Amino acid sequence: xxxxxxxxxxxxxxxxxxxxxLMAGLAALGGCASDTxxxxxxxIVGVGPRAEVVSDDDPRLRSAPxxxxxxxxSKLDPRSIDSKPLPTVRADGDGWFVIPIDAFGAGILIYExxxxxxxxxxxxLRGAIVAAPTSRERVLVTLPPSDRRADHQPDLLRDTLxxxxxxxxxxx
Numbered sequence: 001x002x003x004x005x006x007x008x009x010x011x012x013x014x015x016x017x018x019x020x021x022l023m024a025g026l027a028a029l030g031g032c033a034s035d036t037x038x039x040x041x042x043x044i045v046g047v048g049p050r051a052e053v054v055s056d057d058d059p060r061l062r063s064a065p066x067x068x069x070x071x072x073x074s075k076l077d078p079r080s081i082d083s084k085p086l087p088t089v090r091a092d093g094d095g096w097f098v099i100p101i102d103a104f105g106a107g108i109l110i111y112e113x114x115x116x117x118x119x120x121x122x123x124x125l126r127g128a129i130v131a132a133p134t135s136r137e138r139v140l141v142t143l144p145p146s147d148r149r150a151d152h153q154p155d156l157l158r159d160t161l162x163x164x165x166x167x168x169x170x171x172x
Contacts, residue, residue: 070119
């Protein structure tokens with residue numbers, strides 16, 4: 001017959017593992033809650049205006065002409081009751097921007113961003129909704145030159161071919 005000490009130690013051993021697993025899970029959740037996730041993106045000049053989430057190795061992130069100094073305003077989860085405005089940022093000289101997202105599980109859980117992007121000489125982008133990018137994704141915003149509106153007649157075929165150019169070259 002086991003002694004009281006043996007019985008208590010056997011119970012404690014199981015309880016210790018359970019407590020350890022519980023504490024590790026809470027620490028992981030606490031880490032998600034306290035860290036700020038940075039949504040990285042780039043604004044380029046091209047056919048648009050539009051916004052999309054792309055892989056961090058998308059060739060347009062490196063080869064397309066940048067839209068420097070544009071203002072990027074964003075809102076976290078715009079379709080929810082408690083949507084949250086995020087800090088307004090400016091794109092650097094190469095068109096890159098960083099939006100800090102301080103929300104529980106940002107970068108892991110699924111969030112949406114509503115973007116408003118505008119800059120001198122470019123048509124603005126208003127109300128575009130994209131998924132918040134993970135650490136291996138980027139937000140790609142494409143803005144056309146504003147003078148295009150005056151002399152550009154809408155041409156669906158030409159615009160579609162321009163948007164499909166990376167696919168035709170095998171870059172996507």
